[in-house]
Amino acid sequence: MIxxxxxxxGSPDTRDSILEAARRLxxxxxxxxxxxxxxxxxxxxxxxxxxxxxxxxxxxFRATIQFPIDPTTEIPDIxxxxxxxxxxxxxxxxxxxxxxxxxxxxxxxxRSAMSNDxxxxxxxxxxxxxxxxxxxxxxxxxxxxxxxxxxxxxxxLAGLAIMRYIIKxxxxxxxxxxxxxxxxxxxxxxxxxxxxxxxx
Amino acid sequence: MIxxxxxxxGSPDTRDSILEAARRLxxxxxxxxxxxxxxxxxxxxxxxxxxxxxxxxxxxFRATIQFPIDPTTEIPDIxxxxxxxxxxxxxxxxxxxxxxxxxxxxxxxxRSAMSNDxxxxxxxxxxxxxxxxxxxxxxxxxxxxxxxxxxxxxxxLAGLAIMRYIIKxxxxxxxxxxxxxxxxxxxxxxxxxxxxxxxx
DNA sequence: CCATAAATTCAACGCTAGTTGAATTACTGG
DNA sequence: CCAGTAATTCAACTAGCGTTGAATTTATGG
Numbered sequence: 001m002i003x004x005x006x007x008x009x010g011s012p013d014t015r016d017s018i019l020e021a022a023r024r025l026x027x028x029x030x031x032x033x034x035x036x037x038x039x040x041x042x043x044x045x046x047x048x049x050x051x052x053x054x055x056x057x058x059x060x061f062r063a064t065i066q067f068p069i070d071p072t073t074e075i076p077d078i079x080x081x082x083x084x085x086x087x088x089x090x091x092x093x094x095x096x097x098x099x100x101x102x103x104x105x106x107x108x109x110x111r112s113a114m115s116n117d118x119x120x121x122x123x124x125x126x127x128x129x130x131x132x133x134x135x136x137x138x139x140x141x142x143x144x145x146x147x148x149x150x151x152x153x154x155x156x157l158a159g160l161a162i163m164r165y166i167i168k169x170x171x172x173x174x175x176x177x178x179x180x181x182x183x184x185x186x187x188x189x190x191x192x193x194x195x196x197x198x199x200x
Numbered sequence: 201m202i203x204x205x206x207x208x209x210g211s212p213d214t215r216d217s218i219l220e221a222a223r224r225l226x227x228x229x230x231x232x233x234x235x236x237x238x239x240x241x242x243x244x245x246x247x248x249x250x251x252x253x254x255x256x257x258x259x260x261f262r263a264t265i266q267f268p269i270d271p272t273t274e275i276p277d278i279x280x281x282x283x284x285x286x287x288x289x290x291x292x293x294x295x296x297x298x299x300x301x302x303x304x305x306x307x308x309x310x311r312s313a314m315s316n317d318x319x320x321x322x323x324x325x326x327x328x329x330x331x332x333x334x335x336x337x338x339x340x341x342x343x344x345x346x347x348x349x350x351x352x353x354x355x356x357l358a359g360l361a362i363m364r365y366i367i368k369x370x371x372x373x374x375x376x377x378x379x380x381x382x383x384x385x386x387x388x389x390x391x392x393x394x395x396x397x398x399x400x
Numbered sequence: 401c402c403a404t405a406a407a408t409t410c411a412a413c414g415c416t417a418g419t420t421g422a423a424t425t426a427c428t429g430g
Numbered sequence: 431c432c433a434g435t436a437a438t439t440c441a442a443c444t445a446g447c448g449t450t451g452a453a454t455t456t457a458t459g460g
Contacts (some may be wrong), residue, residue: 014437030315032233036418046439051419053437114314114366115230124367151363151372152383158367159359163351166314167324167358172351183352183396187387196383214407236448246409251449253407 027104030111087189230311287389
């Protein structure tokens with residue numbers, strides 16, 4: 001009844017239902033635990049449609065994790081305002097992304113990477129080529145120290161993601177985002193600007 | 201040829217090969233991605249033996265994660281020596297466990313919990329009933345603040361585990377344990393004794 | 401030495417997974 | 431209006447999973 005935009009190439013909108021369902025399920029269960037049939041059911045579509053539009057399950061997964069964050073809008077916000085509050089802004093941006101629909105992408109990758117070889121490689125590449133490079137560029141760090149500092153930042157942020165968004169450990173999971181920033185920001189800040197040798 | 205201890209009940213030593221193989225594989229791939237058949241192959245045993253000795257795959261998993269840390273020896277070490285170095289000792293103990301063969305248990309649980317419902321529940325229970333309670337008891341915290349502080353500590357330690365032992369992000373993965381303690385200890389310390397409201 | 405019970409092997413069941421190919425329907429450009 | 435192409439449906443295949451039960455070997459206690 002409802003007339004869809006009827007393009008010849010590029011596909012109509014069941015393609016989008018599939019992508020949407022896949023994003024939701026991958027974020028919720030990870031790559032391996034999510035079945036093509038479940039995605040099809042959730043999208044109200046025959047499993048064969050998935051292969052018609054996306055080919056293999058792996059290709060579908062890759063299609064769902066096209067990073068929907070525009071770095072040109074996000075990164076400058078983090079740098080702007082001085083180096084000694086970068087930690088706060090990093091955590092703030094991180095929490096903002098994870099609380100938004102785009103957080104599903106992160107959840108997908110983390111969940112999948114824990115028990116799947118190629119998604120782990122994908123995550124490591126993603127971390128080192130995308131995130132690491134951007135953080136280093138954003139806050140200009142001593143190149144000699146940068147990898148270690150970024151490792152440490154990543155450890156705190158990954159732990160935050162897991163405890164708050166995946167394990168949902170209370171009270172951290174229900175904490176307002178500003179409080180999360182206030183509590184964890186300073187520690188991230190220490191990894192950004194703190195000494196790497198002598199600590200108190 | 202070699203004579204094994206021949207008890208009637210309790211089983212001889214293929215049982216141990218199975219446990220060993222299971223521990224290794226579960227730690228490496230997680231619960232779902234590890235197949236009973238792979239464990240059997242790795243142990244050089246028929247798959248049916250696994251059910252003979254352990255029943256279901258789930259029961260085998262539970263058998264592999266019987267926590268081999270004696271809390272009575274580990275916990276006191278953490279408390280002893282004053283409250284303002286608890287962070288260091290917590291990280292030190294954490295890294296010591298993860299660098300030891302017992303680290304496989306943690307890896308098993310984390311890997312499995314990311315894409316499996318009941319192992320996630322198992323991990324959450326483990327965190328709240330075992331770890332949390334012990335930490336609270338060890339460092340005596342204000343009961344009102346304890347859950348939040350432990351959440352924050354858990355977030356940093358979980359992130360450390362994932363980046364260092366699972367993702368193996370460099371240079372964090374190859375850092376000597378003393379350096380890890382020196383770098384991350386102070387931040388954990390902040391979660392133990394730092395203010396929860398106003399931060400610099 | 402023999403009966404008994406555990407250890408081990410083997411083959412198979414039932415199920416679900418990803419994937420495929422052919423048949424059918426719907427739609428659009430000419 | 432009519433091809434032709436994309437979208438959709440349907441049924442099936444293959445492979446691997448956890449699990450089972452019966453058959454067979456091994457070894458020990460009496």
